[in-house]
Amino acid sequence: MVLAVSVHDLSKKYGDFLALDGINLKVRAGKIFAILGPNGAGKTTLMRILTTQFEPTEGVAFVLGRNVATEGDEVRRLVSYVPQEMSVWTDITGIENLLIYAKIYGLPVAGRKEMITAALKTMGLERVQNQLVSTYSGGMIRKLEIASAIMLNPRILFLDEPTIGLDPAARKTVWDKLQALNRENRTSVFFSTHYMDEADENADEIAIIDAGRIVKTGSPKKLKQSVGNEIITVELKSPLNHAIVERLRTAVRVENVEVSGSSLRVFVKDSAASLATVVRFLEKNHAGVRSVVASNPTLEDVFLKYAGRNAGGDAGDGRKLGRADKSRSMNELRATRKRIMRGG
Secondary structure: OOEEEEEEEEEEEEOOEEEEEEEEEEEEOOOEEEEEOOOOOOHHHHHHHHOOOOOOOEEEEEEOOEEOOOOHHHHHHHEEEEOOOOOOOOOOEHHHHHHHHHHHHOOOOOOHHHHHHHHHHHOOOHHHOOOEHHHOOHHHHHHHHHHHHHOOOOOEEEEEOOOOOOOHHHHHHHHHHHHHHHHHHOOEEEEEOOOHHHHHHHOOEEEEEEOOEEEEEEOHHHHHHHHOOEEEEEEEOOOOOHHHHHHHHHHOOOOEEEEEOOEEEEEEOOHHHHHHHHHHHHHHOOOOEEEEEEEOOOHHHHHHHHHHHHOOOOOOHHHHOOHHHHHHHHHHHHHHHHHHHHOO
16 A cells, blocks of 8 residues: 555654644545644644654654655655645736746746646636736635645645635635546645535545544544434424333434433434334324434534544644744744755
8 A cells, every 4th residue: 555644653842842742644645635633733733744844853754655854855846735824926926926936846947837837727727827816816816826736746735724714615616626636646635624524525534633643533434433323303393201202212222312392312323224213103102293304423523522622722733832932833944945945
């Protein structure tokens, strides 16, 4: 199995603050992989280590078999990274942005124009390439940032909150493009997001990170199955008496029953197999049924189970750091980016 990312006992400290705490992770090549977690959980720090912007304090990380700490030049030739913060200039045109990035990346003059044109076309921006970026919508700006990243034809694309702040239509457009890139070029995609539906619909595999530790990994389906029971929600014409509720607990094979007024929630392992049995029981006991809905656990349920205790944290990994530690983090980031731009 070819691995896009392989991480072993990876830790990162800023002064006394432990941002990552013994991370172990494997991501298969050619897959779309999501990392979910509360604000400040370590998502951005992990991504910056994998893209060689930060060095780990302990442990090792490999991207397509290259050590990110000792083989940074090789890693940077294989990956592209789109950060949360805006990474294009708004006072120049779209194509001028890509020309600047082409020079920063050191793309050869021969064929540079074709690579820029192909990236703009892939993201559907060819019609607005000569317009000032200040006239672009939020979705168009995000697509331009992704276009600048895919010019290199990366084997892995790292995206930190790729659709943050976009409306649902713009989010769908961006993901249609990313799905096509993955499908047609076999580009691996490693992204973070706070949109549960985005991860559920697009990711082949998901890792949940909390307080710098990976707490759960798996496919969206397996993660939802790990939460437990499916739910049959019954709206009744009037509240059930206590005796009927107790008989329901024992007479029908259910995991649990919750009652709130005239609403009944029955927890079962398989709602499709149990729904008819529950309804027959209620009708036999003269409970007037208004409506019945069966539902499965959602990815939001998964997130709340494994990382919910920190879901209201401060935004951004760095905001949990003290002032001195945050300064060290930013200095490290600036120094690395300057070295990359010099070709070092």
